[in-house]
Amino acid sequence: MRIRFFNARVLTMEPGKDIFVGEVWVVEDRIKFAGTEEEALKYCDTHKEEILIWDREIDCKGNLLMPGFKDAHTHSAMTLMRSAADDLPLQDWLNNAIFPIEAKMTGEDIYHLSKIAVLEYLTSGITSIFEMYLTPFTVAQAMADTGMRCVQTSCVNNFSQSVELLEQYYNEINGKDPYNSFILGVHAEYTCSKELLEKCAELTHKYKAPFWAHIQETDKETKECIERYGMTPIEFFDSLGLFDYGGGGYHLVWTNDKDREIMKKRGVYAVTNPGSNTKLASGIAPIKEYLEKGITVAIGTDGPASNNCLDMFREMFLVTGLAKLRNNDASSVDAKEVLKMATVNGARAMGLNDCDYLSEGKKADIIMLDLSRPNMQPINNIEKNIVYSGSKENVLMTMIEGIIRYENGKFNIGVEPSDLYSKAEEIKKRIYG
Amino acid sequence: MRIRFFNARVLTMEPGKDIFVGEVWVVEDRIKFAGTEEEALKYCDTHKEEILIWDREIDCKGNLLMPGFKDAHTHSAMTLMRSAADDLPLQDWLNNAIFPIEAKMTGEDIYHLSKIAVLEYLTSGITSIFEMYLTPFTVAQAMADTGMRCVQTSCVNNFSQSVELLEQYYNEINGKDPYNSFILGVHAEYTCSKELLEKCAELTHKYKAPFWAHIQETDKETKECIERYGMTPIEFFDSLGLFDYGGGGYHLVWTNDKDREIMKKRGVYAVTNPGSNTKLASGIAPIKEYLEKGITVAIGTDGPASNNCLDMFREMFLVTGLAKLRNNDASSVDAKEVLKMATVNGARAMGLNDCDYLSEGKKADIIMLDLSRPNMQPINNIEKNIVYSGSKENVLMTMIEGIIRYENGKFNIGVEPSDLYSKAEEIKKRIYG
Numbered sequence: 001m002r003i004r005f006f007n008a009r010v011l012t013m014e015p016g017k018d019i020f021v022g023e024v025w026v027v028e029d030r031i032k033f034a035g036t037e038e039e040a041l042k043y044c045d046t047h048k049e050e051i052l053i054w055d056r057e058i059d060c061k062g063n064l065l066m067p068g069f070k071d072a073h074t075h076s077a078m079t080l081m082r083s084a085a086d087d088l089p090l091q092d093w094l095n096n097a098i099f100p101i102e103a104k105m106t107g108e109d110i111y112h113l114s115k116i117a118v119l120e121y122l123t124s125g126i127t128s129i130f131e132m133y134l135t136p137f138t139v140a141q142a143m144a145d146t147g148m149r150c151v152q153t154s155c156v157n158n159f160s161q162s163v164e165l166l167e168q169y170y171n172e173i174n175g176k177d178p179y180n181s182f183i184l185g186v187h188a189e190y191t192c193s194k195e196l197l198e199k200c201a202e203l204t205h206k207y208k209a210p211f212w213a214h215i216q217e218t219d220k221e222t223k224e225c226i227e228r229y230g231m232t233p234i235e236f237f238d239s240l241g242l243f244d245y246g247g248g249g250y251h252l253v254w255t256n257d258k259d260r261e262i263m264k265k266r267g268v269y270a271v272t273n274p275g276s277n278t279k280l281a282s283g284i285a286p287i288k289e290y291l292e293k294g295i296t297v298a299i300g301t302d303g304p305a306s307n308n309c310l311d312m313f314r315e316m317f318l319v320t321g322l323a324k325l326r327n328n329d330a331s332s333v334d335a336k337e338v339l340k341m342a343t344v345n346g347a348r349a350m351g352l353n354d355c356d357y358l359s360e361g362k363k364a365d366i367i368m369l370d371l372s373r374p375n376m377q378p379i380n381n382i383e384k385n386i387v388y389s390g391s392k393e394n395v396l397m398t399m400i401e402g403i404i405r406y407e408n409g410k411f412n413i414g415v416e417p418s419d420l421y422s423k424a425e426e427i428k429k430r431i432y433g
Numbered sequence: 434m435r436i437r438f439f440n441a442r443v444l445t446m447e448p449g450k451d452i453f454v455g456e457v458w459v460v461e462d463r464i465k466f467a468g469t470e471e472e473a474l475k476y477c478d479t480h481k482e483e484i485l486i487w488d489r490e491i492d493c494k495g496n497l498l499m500p501g502f503k504d505a506h507t508h509s510a511m512t513l514m515r516s517a518a519d520d521l522p523l524q525d526w527l528n529n530a531i532f533p534i535e536a537k538m539t540g541e542d543i544y545h546l547s548k549i550a551v552l553e554y555l556t557s558g559i560t561s562i563f564e565m566y567l568t569p570f571t572v573a574q575a576m577a578d579t580g581m582r583c584v585q586t587s588c589v590n591n592f593s594q595s596v597e598l599l600e601q602y603y604n605e606i607n608g609k610d611p612y613n614s615f616i617l618g619v620h621a622e623y624t625c626s627k628e629l630l631e632k633c634a635e636l637t638h639k640y641k642a643p644f645w646a647h648i649q650e651t652d653k654e655t656k657e658c659i660e661r662y663g664m665t666p667i668e669f670f671d672s673l674g675l676f677d678y679g680g681g682g683y684h685l686v687w688t689n690d691k692d693r694e695i696m697k698k699r700g701v702y703a704v705t706n707p708g709s710n711t712k713l714a715s716g717i718a719p720i721k722e723y724l725e726k727g728i729t730v731a732i733g734t735d736g737p738a739s740n741n742c743l744d745m746f747r748e749m750f751l752v753t754g755l756a757k758l759r760n761n762d763a764s765s766v767d768a769k770e771v772l773k774m775a776t777v778n779g780a781r782a783m784g785l786n787d788c789d790y791l792s793e794g795k796k797a798d799i800i801m802l803d804l805s806r807p808n809m810q811p812i813n814n815i816e817k818n819i820v821y822s823g824s825k826e827n828v829l830m831t832m833i834e835g836i837i838r839y840e841n842g843k844f845n846i847g848v849e850p851s852d853l854y855s856k857a858e859e860i861k862k863r864i865y866g
Contacts, residue, residue, distance in 0.1 A: 393825040
């Protein structure tokens with residue numbers, strides 16, 4: 001497809017580039033052109049041999065085009081437990097409301113339930129997800145079938161999956177289709193033996209690849225690791241050589257100066273999950289400290305059983321809001337920095353270097369935000385508007401790989417939402433009884 | 434108008450009453466009937482003499498009808514400063530980004546700017562607001578003209594308005610039209626002299642009326658009052674007899690046991706504003722402590738310069754989420770309690786006793802929430818869904834006083850949104866230059 005967007009405000013997210021009024025041209029999976037009307041005319045002038053025929057021309061009516069959001073940590077199929085595991089102490093939540101349900105989920109269940117999450121990502125302008133769940137192959141299938149860009153890592157631990165499977169996922173999912181990729185990782189320190197982690201370190205060295213895990217989400221987890229090994233999880237992972245080729249951690253709420261020193265040195269990304277950390281009372285991550293240290297921060301929703309929604313707008317507000325509360329300073333963590341976390345930094349963390357900016361040659365993973373809704377009016381500062389007052393109601397369009405998957409409230413993912421909901425209802429009945 | 438809603442899930446918010454599938458009938462400004470289909474048939478059977486002719490019959494397709502949200506603290510016209518005053522330390526924010534702008538606003542500006550806020554309330558299912566701003570008469574006009582239910586209080590202080598004006602507002606706004614009412618109040622302790630507050634106490638006694646103010650929003654404000662009078666603002670107000678007929682406070686972040694004892698004794702409501710308290714780094718209110726004490730808590734968005742959006746879904750998530758963080762307990766402040774705060778308690782705080790439940794004889798202030806959006810699926814627990822994953826995208830309809838003011842994304846408030854936006858643009862140019 002060749003799609004021309006015109007009469008748009010364009011936020012490319014390139015450093016130092018302001019929002020401009022102009023056009024964006026998409027040809028197949030890539031952005032062919034993004035510039036002012038004047039630049040568009042000039043392009044036509046200097047490329048007279050090129051015949052531009054459009055399958056579709058979209059009048060953006062002054063609304064905003066920008067790179068899609070990157071949800072840098074999620075467990076999609078946990079849609080099943082949405083609102084079935086709330087207001088519980090953390091251990092109850094995990095041991096009684098989550099693990100016993102997960103034990104009953106099949107790969108096919110996960111395939112369908114992940115697609116419900118895809119619907120929700122699209123409504124929030126999310127064009128890529130960093131996923132971790134039980135059955136990577138069926139997840140990859142769900143993503144290829146719906147057209148959602150998905151970077152997976154494994155949740156290998158002492159009780160499920162294995163290092164052999166991890167290597168198999170890595171080799172078989174990477175390069176299979178344009179939507180899916182795979183990064184090495186484990187569930188968390190507290191669920192993995194030292195031996196298992198040592199084997200993972202061999203893998204990261206074999207493939208010269210980064211390494212990811214849930215890290216230091218809770219105070220308890222961090223303290224228990226110190227009891228076990230005399231080191232925090234970050235220190236422990238580093239001592240095993242797991243970060244020799246970089247990587248990152250999800251949550252990272254309870255880090256100290258030494259941890260952050262290691263993260264900086266090894267190029268370890270911090271993915272923050274403020275909605276989940278709030279609802280599960282895990283704490284407030286030290287975002288200001290990460291920024292001051294020069295650690296790259298990205299944002300994830302976490303899964304819908306812990307959050308309970310897959311909404312980048314809520315997460316963005318929480319990243320800056322909670323930092324302000326933590327630091328007792330209303331100027332802490334500027335909204336523009338947060339917008340970068342939700343887009344550019346997420347792309348980098350996930351290894352999606354072609355999905356960071358809305359600019360020529362990049363992947364066409366683009367969203368259109370409605371600026372004519374009252375929450376955006378009057379227009380004083382669009383970037384701050386997005387972070388502080390933006391909501392799903394503003395998402396007019398979500399395009400991934402040059403294909404419009406969501407537009408004016410309607411989905412285009414190869415299956416009817418109502419069919420997915422019926423499927424989920426069946427699964428619920430079987431599992432919850 | 435006579436409107437019949439059928440095929441609806443109905444959440445009445447009456448204590449102990451579960452969600453049921455059925456019908457809701459609205460005749461003029463009131464709810465005539467709310468019950469199951471069986472009960473509806475029975476009604477027809479026992480009221481054979483009554484001829485039910487409908488102006489409109491709405492198939493709710495299984496979506497949810499419930500009482501509208503009550504936004505129990507806001508400053509509507511501050512839409513002007515939305516996203517023009519962010520990421521600033523609190524004193525900078527107030528002294529450089531807010532006060533100088535407010536000094537330039539006219540009553541007519543406030544009239545138009547308040548209407549932009551009305552648009553946004555409607556998108557969030559808010560059917561009543563508890564408003565405080567500079568020109569109560571023009572605000573009341575904006576509310577009557579758009580059909581938004583509005584309870585105002587005054588922001589009288591040493592520098593603007595007066596006790597005489599306060600009494601005039603009280604007498605002239607109350608009873609004027611079905612949309613507007615007025616409650617006695619002042620801006621805050623730190624902006625009012627003791628003499629002014631004593632005069633207010635005379636008024637509350639004269640009218641046997643409750644009293645409201647911003648109270649103990651920041652630690653600084655609370656400590657300064659203790660320095661001035663040897664008492665917290667709550668104690669000080671109580672010592673002047675201001676709470677002799679009840680009342681309430683907005684924010685109430687920094688209260689101690691003694692304050693809460695007074696609040697309980699005097700029937701003082703606590704209106705919490707978590708979005709604003711987060712963004713302005715004011716702190717986390719002790720919601721669990723209020724509930725344990727039996728103090729009634731309602732929820733407000735605060736104005737769009739401090740929040741920056743008028744979104745009850747964000748506020749509801751924050752009320753429970755921040756309580757969980759504050760108490761380090763994921764079971765703290767159950768979502769169902771929060772839903773009550775956002776509806777029933779708000780109505781009580783605002784003196785809108787006819788707007789608390791969706792039941793026979795009550796005012797027809799009703800919203801319809803879309804349960805077929807992916808953020809609500811699968812349906813495990815609708816009340817928790819609303820609080821934890823609900824968003825403006827779910828608001829299908831907002832009805833106030835029996836009139837549908839918002840439906841499927843379109844507004845019915847007697848003026849085109851685009852005209853209001855143009856007006857705001859003019860005001861912006863004049864004031865910001």
